[in-house]
Amino acid sequence: MIRQRAEPARVRRLRMLMSKRNIDAMLVTQRENLRYLTGFSGSSGCLLVSAGIPLLITDFRYKLQARVEAAGVRIQIQKKDLYSTIGDAADDLGINTLWIDESNMTLDRIRALRKKGLRLRPSKDPVAELRTRKDPFELAKIRKAVGRAEESFEELKRFIRPGITERELGLKLEWLMRSKGARKEAFDTIVASGPNGAMPHASVSNRKLRSGDMVTIDFGAEADGYYCDITRTHSVGRPSARQREIHALVLKAQQEAVEKVKSGALCRDIDAAARNVIAAAGHGRHFGHATGHGIGLMVHEGPSLSALAKSKVEAAMVFTIEPGIYVPGWGGVRIEDMVLVTPEGSRVLTSLPRDLEL
Numbered sequence: 001m002i003r004q005r006a007e008p009a010r011v012r013r014l015r016m017l018m019s020k021r022n023i024d025a026m027l028v029t030q031r032e033n034l035r036y037l038t039g040f041s042g043s044s045g046c047l048l049v050s051a052g053i054p055l056l057i058t059d060f061r062y063k064l065q066a067r068v069e070a071a072g073v074r075i076q077i078q079k080k081d082l083y084s085t086i087g088d089a090a091d092d093l094g095i096n097t098l099w100i101d102e103s104n105m106t107l108d109r110i111r112a113l114r115k116k117g118l119r120l121r122p123s124k125d126p127v128a129e130l131r132t133r134k135d136p137f138e139l140a141k142i143r144k145a146v147g148r149a150e151e152s153f154e155e156l157k158r159f160i161r162p163g164i165t166e167r168e169l170g171l172k173l174e175w176l177m178r179s180k181g182a183r184k185e186a187f188d189t190i191v192a193s194g195p196n197g198a199m200p201h202a203s204v205s206n207r208k209l210r211s212g213d214m215v216t217i218d219f220g221a222e223a224d225g226y227y228c229d230i231t232r233t234h235s236v237g238r239p240s241a242r243q244r245e246i247h248a249l250v251l252k253a254q255q256e257a258v259e260k261v262k263s264g265a266l267c268r269d270i271d272a273a274a275r276n277v278i279a280a281a282g283h284g285r286h287f288g289h290a291t292g293h294g295i296g297l298m299v300h301e302g303p304s305l306s307a308l309a310k311s312k313v314e315a316a317m318v319f320t321i322e323p324g325i326y327v328p329g330w331g332g333v334r335i336e337d338m339v340l341v342t343p344e345g346s347r348v349l350t351s352l353p354r355d356l357e358l
Contacts, residue, residue: 008039263341
């Protein structure tokens with residue numbers, strides 16, 4: 001069954017990138033890349049991009065879905081296994097060498113394709129590179145996800161009080177986001193209260209919030225396949241002087257990093273802007289993760305804002321800025337917002353209050 005529409009602009013951009021890298025034929029296998037290029041959201045399939053119309057190969061379960069969702073491609077439903085269908089398609093198209101995304105191919109998949117007589121060449125994922133820069137359609141979906149998450153968190157605030165458990169808060173927040181249209185959470189919500197806040201990715205527990213605690217809530221909603229990622233740390237009751245001090249320090253670190261964001265800035269310099277503030281206050285050992293990460297069809301994608309990053313930020317990139325301080329036995333503070341790089345500088349996409357006190 002063949003369905004054809006005008007080739008999407010994203011596929012045209014991929015072809016340009018393939019041409020620069022001297023790639024004649026590429027097999028796209030990552031689920032998010034398939035959705036980005038064609039609109040197809042099924043869990044099984046691949047896209048063969050060569051000189052002609054791209055070929056989307058999937059199985060019977062997604063026959064009707066592919067017809068509805070996929071744009072600008074031919075659709076082929078595999079009759080045997082996926083690798084036989086890829087091999088047959090490559091033969092029909094005269095393809096001997098196939099470039100693959102080395103980060104998304106298992107040894108079993110590689111062996112199966114080689115058995116079909118294909119010569120495989122590894123490549124850094126060019127689609128992931130394209131996905132770092134968001135188009136207006138994507139930005140609209142990301143803003144929609146942010147709106148759902150922030151509205152939900154505003155409603156959650158009245159439940160943040162002594163006696164409620166971390167698990168109950170997490171479930172309430174998930175229900176609120178789903179009730180506003182999100183199909184799912186962006187990731188497992190983190191609710192870390194009291195000493196649990198010292199664990200950056202603490203799982204929710206049955207611990208009850210107590211007066212005098214701080215609670216860190218890291219959450220995100222979904223909108224049409226796109227995600228957001230936000231963190232707030234609030235006090236349960238009146239905060240202590242030390243809680244105020246560390247919260248203010250993390251907020252300052254975040255603001256310093258946001259001010260560094262502009263097209264052409266080094267990712268590691270943005271990371272350093274936050275890290276230096278925290279280190280200067282004597283908490284360098286209490287901040288051990290990257291300052292931020294890209295977000296879109298995946299919660300964690302490029303670019304990475306870390307000390308090891310070598311890339312630069314570009315206009316239309318969206319990423320988080322989320323410094324934190326985590327003190328074992330005491331607790332922790334993290335403040336996370338999403339930032340869009342603009343031609344003039346940057347714009348913070350999230351707007352929830354960052355105050356320690358609710």
